[in-house]
Amino acid sequence: MVMPHNHRMWAVIGIYTGREDNVFWRRLKGTPNKIEAAGAKALCEMDAEPLGTDIIHSVINPINKLTGAIHIYGGDFLPSNAASGTPCHYSNIGQTENG
Numbered sequence: 380m381v382m383p384h385n386h387r388m389w390a391v392i393g394i395y396t397g398r399e400d401n402v403f404w405r406r407l408k409g410t411p412n413k414i415e416a417a418g419a420k421a422l423c424e425m426d427a428e429p430l431g432t433d434i435i436h437s438v439i440n441p442i443n444k445l446t447g448a449i450h451i452y453g454g455d456f457l458p459s460n461a462a463s464g465t466p467c468h469y470s471n472i473g474q475t476e477n478g
C-alpha cells in the first residue's frame with residue numbers, strides 16, 4: 380500500500396496492466412494535518428485518471444499480479460518532492476506547502 384500523499388503538482392496516471400485502487404482524501408478544515416476519505420476509484424487496464432494539484436491519494440494493488448502504470452507530472456517532480464524525502468509514493472501529508 381502507498382500511504383496518502385500529495386504530488387504537489389498535477390498528474391495523470393495511466394494503467395497499462397493490472398489494477399490499482401485509489402482512495403482520495405481531503406484535509407479537514409482547522410486541522411491541516413488531518414485528512415478524511417473523500418472518494419475512491421478503481422483503475423484498471425486502459426484507464427487514466429487526472430489528479431489536480433491539491434489531490435491527496437493513497438494506492439493499493441488489490442490483485443495478486445503486477446500493476447504497471449505511466450505517470451505524467453505537471454512539473455519537475457523529483458526536486459519538488461525531494462524536500463519531503465520521497466518521490467511519488469511517500470507519506471508527505473503532515474507537511475504543508477511551507478514544509
Ligand SMILES: [Fe+2]
Pocket residue numbers: 384386436467468
Ligand atoms: Fe501518487
